[in-house]
Amino acid sequence: MRVIVVGAGEVGSNIALSLAESHDVIVVDVDPVTVEELTYSSDILAIEGDGTSLEILEDAGIREADMLIASTDDDETNLVTCGTAKTVGDIFTIARVRNANFIHTWTQSEGAFGVDFMVSTNLLTASDIVSVVGLPAAVDVDPFAGGLVQMAEFEVAVDSEIAGRTVEEADKFEALTFAALVQNGDVVVVRGQTQIEAGNKAIVIGSPESVQAFSRTVAAAKTPDQARDIVIVGGSDIGYHTAKLLEERGLEPRLIEQDPERGRQLAEDLPGTVVMEHDATDVEFLVGEQVDRADAIIAVTDSDEKNLLVSLLAKNIGVRRTVAVVEKGRYANLFEAAGIDVAINPREATAEEIVRFTQEGQIENLSLIEGRQAEVLEIEVDEESILTGRPIRESIGELPSEVVIGAITRNQEFVVPRGDTVIQPGDHVVFFVSADVLATVMDLV
Numbered sequence: 001m002r003v004i005v006v007g008a009g010e011v012g013s014n015i016a017l018s019l020a021e022s023h024d025v026i027v028v029d030v031d032p033v034t035v036e037e038l039t040y041s042s043d044i045l046a047i048e049g050d051g052t053s054l055e056i057l058e059d060a061g062i063r064e065a066d067m068l069i070a071s072t073d074d075d076e077t078n079l080v081t082c083g084t085a086k087t088v089g090d091i092f093t094i095a096r097v098r099n100a101n102f103i104h105t106w107t108q109s110e111g112a113f114g115v116d117f118m119v120s121t122n123l124l125t126a127s128d129i130v131s132v133v134g135l136p137a138a139v140d141v142d143p144f145a146g147g148l149v150q151m152a153e154f155e156v157a158v159d160s161e162i163a164g165r166t167v168e169e170a171d172k173f174e175a176l177t178f179a180a181l182v183q184n185g186d187v188v189v190v191r192g193q194t195q196i197e198a199g200n201k202a203i204v205i206g207s208p209e210s211v212q213a214f215s216r217t218v219a220a221a222k223t224p225d226q227a228r229d230i231v232i233v234g235g236s237d238i239g240y241h242t243a244k245l246l247e248e249r250g251l252e253p254r255l256i257e258q259d260p261e262r263g264r265q266l267a268e269d270l271p272g273t274v275v276m277e278h279d280a281t282d283v284e285f286l287v288g289e290q291v292d293r294a295d296a297i298i299a300v301t302d303s304d305e306k307n308l309l310v311s312l313l314a315k316n317i318g319v320r321r322t323v324a325v326v327e328k329g330r331y332a333n334l335f336e337a338a339g340i341d342v343a344i345n346p347r348e349a350t351a352e353e354i355v356r357f358t359q360e361g362q363i364e365n366l367s368l369i370e371g372r373q374a375e376v377l378e379i380e381v382d383e384e385s386i387l388t389g390r391p392i393r394e395s396i397g398e399l400p401s402e403v404v405i406g407a408i409t410r411n412q413e414f415v416v417p418r419g420d421t422v423i424q425p426g427d428h429v430v431f432f433v434s435a436d437v438l439a440t441v442m443d444l445v
Contacts, residue, residue: 002065003358006051006081007072008034010329011096014351015069018372019358020044021439026060051081054088062088069094069354075102083114092116094357096350100237119353125346126241129323130249132342133227133296135212136219139201139342142367144378145409145428150211151203151367151376153182154218155341158198161217168192173214175416176206177406179432180374187373189402189434203369205376205406205430207414227295227321230254233280233310234301235262238325238346240269242298247272256280280310283317292317299324304331311340364428374434376406383425385445393419402434403441
């Protein structure tokens with residue numbers, strides 16, 4: 001498939017690099033430095049120019065392309081780019097937007113803006129925040145098989161129950177598979193005797209119930225099973241959608257917004273949220289409002305620096321868990337090194353969602369792990385798969401060792417994968433796969 005990606009920032013570059021392994025990818029960007037860097041750091045063809053220009057799109061081969069992905073940081077540019085592409089032919093267009101109003105309009109009118117698939121960065125980020133907050137110690141959570149399966153990544157605390165134990169000792173939940181550990185930034189597929197150390201991240205795949213139960217063994221002592229007292233700092237669009245999603249789950253979050261006019265609007269739009277007008281860096285105010293007793297604080301202002309400051313203040317006064325939005329992806333590791341529990345990068349979440357959509361077909365769903373070092377994939381197996389009609393212990397021997405079968409669903413029911421489990425045509429199988437063997441695995445399954 002020939003794919004044109006307009007916008008070579010953090011989102012566009014991640015998308016282009018992810019798709020380049022199996023597709024013919026051309027990138028368009030207005031910044032000559034970015035174009036040059038991408039050209040020399042990869043095998044991707046990069047063109048300098050404005051993606052809203054039909055002439056530039058013609059240079060990129062729009063008439064021969066199958067898909068266009070508009071991923072700049074400007075919503076209107078992305079929409080115009082998709083509309084321009086549609087004037088040439090019936091190319092499939094994908095647009096990234098921040099403003100949720102655009103996606104509301106698009107969902108109500110098929111083909112609006114000349115866009116075939118739209119991704120809302122702010123809605124995605126809010127959804128990721130709510131998923132992570134719902135699991136103690138989780139730093140990443142993704143659903144598979146229509147919610148019957150979860151992949152979760154957990155930070156192993158110093159005083160967690162599984163720190164210092166082997167995987168065999170820690171893996172005591174029937175409907176859960178221990179897939180990998182992240183050690184010093186590297187993803188390592190585990191075996192039964194692999195030692196789990198504090199500071200590692202554990203990646204597991206299983207039923208939502210088993211993942212929830214496992215989370216209690218990973219979290220630090222005295223961590224509540226579920227965060228209920230949640231404070232959101234920042235009345236940004238992400239803050240609004242986060243509060244709304246929490247309300248829909250039956251929770252009553254608190255939200256701190258400094259701007260009086262924005263605060264009044266949020267109070268009207270969020271009847272189940274307590275909106276407080278104040279500066280969240282005021283420690284006396286935080287303690288006076290008992291924010292120090294909150295289960296979690298979520299920093300979603302429009303400033304990375306303020307999100308870091310608020311999160312560190314919250315940790316200092318005793319808040320159990322901190323989640324912060326980080327717009328600049330390169331700061332994410334810095335946030336976590338400084339003690340922030342979860343740093344969520346909206347651009348990374350958007351890139352993952354778009355890559356997930358473009359892989360639809362053989363791949364039903366996917367999640368990118370630790371900067372694309374590995375992927376968790378959901379595949380519906382057919383008659384031709386080497387997995388079909390054979391016990392797992394037999395077929396797994398033909399797959400690379402960096403592959404773990406994490407879960408199976410059959411007829412909308414969860415099936416625990418064991419050595420004698422026979423996979424049938426139509427089963428949905430969720431795999432953990434290291435990136436360097438992904439192409440080999442896709443050819444086999």
